[in-house]
Each structure stands twice: as structure tokens, then as C-alpha cells.
Amino acid sequence: MFKTIKNDLPASIVVFFVALPLCLGIALASGAPLFSGLIAGIVGGIVVGSLSGSKIGVSGPAAGLAAIVLAAIATLGSYENFLVAVVLGGIIQLLFGVLRAGIIGYYFPSSVIKGMLTGIGIIIILKQIPHFFGYDKAFTFFKTEGGEGTVSQILNIFDHIQLGSTIVGVIGLAILLLWDKVLSKKGKIFQLIQGPLVAVVVGIIFYVITSSNETLAITQSHLVSVPVPEDTNSFLQQFSFPNFSVITNPDVWIVAFTIALVASLETLLCVEATDKLDPHKNVTPTNRELLAQGTGNIISGMIGGLPITQVIVRSSANIQSGGRSKASAIIHGFFLLTSIILIPRLLNMIPLSVLAAILLIVGYKLAKPALFKKMYDLGWKQWVPFNVTVLGIIFIDLLWGIGLGLLVGIVVILIKSYQNSHFLHIEDKSNGKHKIKMTLAEEVTFFNKGAILKELDSLPKDTYLELDVRKTRYLDNDIIEILDDFAFKAKERNIDIQLISERGTVENPDSFIEFFKLRPKSA
Template sequence: MFKNLKSDLPASIVVFFVALPLCLGIALASGAPLFSGLIAGIVGGIVVGSLSGSSIGVSGPAAGLAAIVLAAITSLGYENFLVAVVIGGAIQLLFGVLRLGIIGYFFPSSVIKGMLTGIGIIIILKEIPYFFGMDKDPQGDFAFLQVDGKNTITELLNALNALISGNVNVGATVIALVSLGILILWANVLSKKGRFFQLVQGPLVAVIVGILFYVFTKGSTLNLSADHLVAVPVPDGFNDFLGQFSFPNFAVLGKVEIWVTGFTIALVASLETLLCVEATDKLDPHKNVTPTNRELLAQGTGNVISGLIGGLPITQVIVRSSANIQSGGQTKLSAIIHGFFLLTSVILIPRLLNMIPLSVLAAVLFIVGYKLAKPSTFKQMFSLGWKQWLPFMVTILGIVFSDLLKGIGLGLAVGIIIILIKSYQNSHFLHKEGEDIDDGKIKMTLAEEVTFFNKGAILKELDRVPHDSLLELDVRKTRYLDNDIIEILEDFSFKAKERNITIHLIHESGAIENPESFIDFFKLRPKIS
């Protein structure tokens, strides 16, 4: 694992700078103490990173759970909520033992790509106000409807009006543009010039430049106020640091609402993790496959520990994972090191961290978002046809205008509808023998698998078979025939006699003319029925 340290260490620094404001912002959006987000980030990096089988996945507090957490804390109280987090982790351990990690593989590729693209767009949209130093809402608030009652569109309109009127924070905008220039120059030019520029990553340079900008512009027109800087809790001493931890109140363990909240956390966190695992595996340049059951066990362990010491629920998260991949992370060491960076920074250098401009971090996330939502991805999906394009776009729009899980659910629903339509269309092949020969011979070939979804299409075609004709029914390729279809064929055999239709049933062993019972025939062929 340590042989890739030269790649993992720079990547862990980038992930650290991406994770830090997100941990704080998600805690704020969840109505939890700011320190609880940092605890979740530390546990997600060190504990989950060590136990996970993912080479490039990074775990921490998830924006997708913010609404659930906010409602739970409001109704239960924070110490009681922590009991639900511990229960949720224990249920995830049970999911892992029961080998339920396979669920993530039932989501179509178009939906997964739509999820990645949608998250990339959300990142860019949410960071625009921070880039210009205008929005004071919590970092990491990815919901379309925000905590302050506004939404993504109104925030963007406010940003546009501010840009037109020149009512932006000049200092934040200047350092954001400088940082964006550094990142683009570093990635496209300097990284190819020598080993030094490969070891020292552009985001680290941008952050250092941002701190120096804040220090040297104090008192000037470019001065940045505290509202435009990272806000890490600063303890007065060791006892004050320990006082930031909260502990669960297990006296409420018998309450039904605690268990309901715990199961909800486990279900949503597991689903979000499995989807992110699927997505990060697709982004992984080495195409490693993450063992999903082991991932559930790792996440469950992390949530139990996080809940016991006052942290938020944890999932694998695509923003940090994609930042890790794009920064050259090779093994899970980068995720583990980023956790140690979070731990040591909040203990040793919280005041230094509080000098980092949020607009610099917005520039870093701009690059991450663009790489997830490249225009080439839209072009590629469009070229694959409407069956891929439609669920892809529905997923994106659902994520942007609602939230992550609803967007994925909508994309999956569209994908299922498309499958049903194609199954309806492809259940059989029916044609008349010889376009110019009017001998009344019609051939129907059934597909390899025919289910009750195909009832309507087959029934419609059988009803259209004309009187006084010959129907050849070919089931030689059929490996599964639903009982509903067998019943339709059974009913049609009676109608055929009235309409003077002769049926030739062609099977792997020969042919039968006007079989007395389709039900009895297929009972003798278990490989079909």
C-alpha cells in the first residue's frame, strides 16, 4: 500500500481541503454541532478507510442525509439522535452479514452516469455564490430547497444580479480567479514540466496563496471578513477540546422512534454508499471492483463509532471520492491520511485553517464539478440513443431540482419503464411466410424469456391471426415461458378451432399439430415453464 505514497499523499491533501468545509457545512445544514461533522470526517477517513475494500472511495458526513438528520435532531434531541446513529451502524453491519451489498448493481449505467453528472452540476451551481463571496449559507448544502428558505435558482439569480450591479466581494472574487488560474495552469501545463509539480498539487498551492492573500490584504479594500473564511471550532485548551464531544443517551433505547430513525439512517446511508461505490468504480482508471458487502461492514463500523463519540452518520461520498481520483489517488491510504489530516488540523492548527478563503475552496470544487459533468459526457450519452439518454437526463434533472435519492429514483423508474417497453416489443417475432404468397401461413417465434409483461403484445397478435390460416408457433429458443403466457396460448387453442386456424407447435424435439393442451405440454418441459 505504501509504494504509492508519492501519489496518495498529494491526493490526500486535496481531499482534506475539499472535505474540511463540507464536514462543517453539512453539520450546519443538519442542525448539529459543527464539531460533529469533523468527527464524522475523521472516522470516515481513518476507520472506514482502513476497513473498506475500496481503493479510491472516501467516506464522511453526507449531504444526502442532511434533511433526515435535521428532522431527527429536531424531534429527538442530539444525544438521543446519536443512539439512532449507533443503531443505524449496527443494522448496516447486519446488512453486510446478510450480503445485501449486491443491491447497488441493480442500477443501470445510465442512472449512475446521470448521478455523477448531476452531482457535478450541483457542485458548480452551489459554489458560484461562494466564488464571488456573496453567499453565507452553509457549505455542503446540496438540496434544491435550502435551509434559509431560498433555493438554487434564487441564489444564482442573486449572484447574477450582484455581478451585473458590481455588488460582489472584490477580495473573494480576485483570489478565487487567481486560484482557478493556478489550478488550470498546474493541471494542464506545469504538471508536465517536472517531478516537483507532480508531487506538489495545484490545490495545495492555491490554498497557500489564499492564506497569504488574506494575511497581506488585511485593512485594504480586498480584505476578507470572517464570513468568507473557513470556520473551524477553536478550543481554548485540551479540556475544552474534549468538551466538544457528545455521547449517546442510551436510556431512550426502548423508544420506537429511535429505532425507526436508526433503520432509516441505515437504509438511506447504505443505498447512498452502494451507489457511490458503483460510481467511483466507474471513475477508477484501474477499474478496481469494490467488495460491496465488506463496504457495508466498514460503513456500519464507522457509524457505530461516530455515533458513540458524537459524530454525524457516514456514507461513502462521491465529491470527496472523485476529488481523490482526479488528484491521482491510487490506494485507500489517501483516504486514511486525509482523516489524520483532519484530526491533527483541528487539534494543532485550527486558527491557520480559519485563514483559508471559502472562494479558494470554491475554485477547487469548480474543477471537481467540471470533471464530473463534462460536455463530452452529454455527447456520449446522446450518441447511445434515447434508451440511455432519457434516464440519464431524468436523473440529472431530478438531482438538480430535488435531491440525490429522488433523482436516482426517478432515473431508475424511467429505466424500468424502458425495459418494460422493450420487453413488450421483443417478446416475439411474427411474420407472414412470403410477402407475395397468399397461402395463409404465419409464423410466430417466441423470445428466449417471455413473462407476463408480454401478455398484451402476444394477445394482440394472436387476435389478429386471420380465419382459415396456419400458425407456426416456434418455441425452440424459449428458455422461460411465464404461466400467464401458457394460459393465453391455451385459450387461443379453443378460439383457433372456431376460426379454423391450424396450430403447429414447433419445439426442440419436433412439431405437434393442434396440441390438445398447452398446459400439459409445457409441464413436461421444466426448462421452459
């Protein structure tokens, strides 16, 4: 694992700076103690990172669970009651892993996975724009707040720009671009010391230098906010513990199953997406991942942390920063742990606009305009599910977007299945009859009923039909019944049928049902 430490250490620093504000922000959005987000980040890095089979995946609190957590805490009455559901959810995930449910992730089309990555990238960009300019009010795209539409909200940013935050954000973005496009190719020192670390250091220096300047000073609300314990006792008091006296409450079990299902689905989709992004094309064992996530959630819940999933933002930041093994995820967890113990005050000097600049780059790399052109060039079967997923994530939320994309993907499959049930072409004329050959596909199901029935009904009178089923390995009973009915109609329309199978050729079979009953199962 440590053979690639020269790649993993710089990547872990980047992931740390990406994870820190996300852990705090997700905790805030979840209505949970801020410290709970940091606990989940630490457990996700150290525990899940150690147990996972993923080389470049990073786990921690997920934004997709924030709404569920917020509602669950209100339903269960207290955060301590909610922690019981987190622990139970982890146990259920262990059960999923034992039952080998990890295969579910492979049934999501590639177009939906790419749409998920792109949608998340766009959301990241949109949510970081206010922080980049020092504007306190976050907004969501295509939704209104207080009667304001998206356009007016974006314009409002320019009426509330905080000069210091904007300047240091632009400087940070310039450093990141310079490092990525120019300096990283100039020497090993620029590969070892990553641009995000330099941008953060510059941001802290800028904050310290301008703190006494009324025009450029960055206010506390635009800085990272990590809890600062005064002593060991106050540090330990930040931990919460589950109240197991409510374990018999049915609502606790409902929340637990919800967390287990949603967290497992998000993890499996993230695993699929991360493996696609990985330049070395490592394949993550999904059942092992569920076992690792379940263990992480049990430990996180026991000490007061939020639910954990593998998360694409941190994982993609890890990949883009050159992470090669699980060491980067584990080290980032230790960075989180040591930083909140040793340097919380220093962390609280980091401007949010600098972290926003880092995330803007991450978001852009996930949602490159070139990807839209690539998906369009692949044809409508890829383009439509991709766009539905992207728009669903932006308009509604992550799970809705994925669900709608999957639904459209299934419809596309049904349409293509309808179209590809058979091949039909006119070969020649013989004995005054049209000779038509119909070759059935390898699998023909009830989805293909409409297409086959339409073709058979459209055959003209005095036709010689050659029906080839030698390649067919599965023929649904619905199709056999259609063929059987057609055999009766064919006599009235003077249509001769020649059935070609692996057992030989049959002229004008009286009953297709009887024929296929006698057909060997291997055929």
C-alpha cells in the same frame, strides 16, 4: 498499500482540502455542532478507509443525510439522543453486511448512476458560485427564497461581490487550470505538489497581505471556520456522547432504521459510481463496504460524530488527483485530525473562494457537457433515465432524483420487454395460406401478454403459424393460457398451428396447457 504513496499522498492533500469545508458545511446544514462534522470526516477516513475494500472511495458526512439529521435532532429532543440512533444505525448496517445486502447497488442502471454523478456535479457548481464571489447567501436552483427566483438570485451575486474573495478565487481557479492542463505534464515536481495545495497556500498569503486593506480584505464570514480549542480540556469538551437512556424510545429506532437504509443506499450507489470513474476499474466488495460503514457509524456515534457514508465528491476528487490505494483516504483522515489539533488558526485563514474554485473543477469533471452528448448518442433508453435523474436531483434532492431515474429505467425495461417478447416474420405462402413463423424469446413473462395477444389476434384467416419455443427457457403461465385460448380460436379462423419444441414438432395441439405441463423443466 504504500507502494503507490507517491500518488496517494498528493491526492490525500486534495481530498483534505475538499473534505474540510464539506465536513463543516454539512454539520451546519444538519443543525449539529460543527465539530461533529470533523469527527465524521476523521472516522470516515481512518476507520472506514482502513476497513473498506475500496481502493479509491472516501467516506465522511454526507449532504444527502443533512435533512434527515436536522429533522431527527428536533424529533428526538437533543443531539445526544440522536447519537443513539447513529450507533444503532451502524449496528443495523453491520446486519445488512452479514445478510449480504450489498448486491442491491448492482440493480441500478448505469444511466441512473451517471445521472447521479452529473446531477451532483451541477449542484456542486451551483452551490460554490456564491462562495467564489464572496456572496454570503447560498441559493438552490429552481427554488425561491423570499420571493426571488433563480435568475434574480444569480444576478444579486454581482451586486454583492466581495472584491478580495473574487480576486483570490479567480487566481486559485487559474492556478488549478494551469496545473491541470500544462504544468502537470512538465515535470514530476508538479505531479508531487498538487495545484489545490498551491492555490490554498496562495489564498492564505493573499489573506494575510490584504488583511489591512479595506477594499481587498476578506471578512471572517468568507473564511474557513474550524473550532479553536484553548487547551486540552476545551478540546475534549467538544466531543458529545450518546444518551443511551432513550434507547427504548420507538422514535430512536425509526431514525436508526432510516439512517441505516439511506446511508447504505447512498454508499452502495457511490461505490457503483466510484468504480465506474476509477481508471483502473477496481471492483469494491459491497458487503464488506457495508460492514466498514457500519463500524464507522458505531464509532462516530459513540464520540459525537455525524452519520457516515461513502461520498462521491471526495471520492471523485481522490480519483481525479491520482489516488491509487486506500492510503489516500486514510492519510486524509489523519490530516483532518492533526490539523484541528495543531493548526486550527492557520486553517481559519483559508478563503472559501479558493476552496470553491477547487470544487468548481470537481463539479465540472463530474458534469462535463460531452457526457450529455454521449448519453444522447446511446439512444433514448439511456438518455431519458439519465436526464430524469439529473433534473430530479437538481429540482428536488438526491434520493428523489435517483428514485425517479430508477422508476423511468424500470418503465423502459417494461417497454422493451413488451417489444422483445417474440420475433415475427412472414416467410412465404404454401397451400394458399400465409406461412408465418413466430419465435419466442428466452424468457417470456406476463409483461409480454399484450404484445403476443396483439400479434395473434392480428393473424389473418387461412394462416399457417409456425410457433418455435426451442430457445424459450421460461414461459409464464399467463402466456400459456393465451396460447391455449388461441388454439381454440384458430380452428374457427382456419389457422393451422405447428408447435416446434425441443421434444419435437406437434401439429395443431389441442391444449398448450397440457403440453407445457409435460415439458421437461430443464427445457
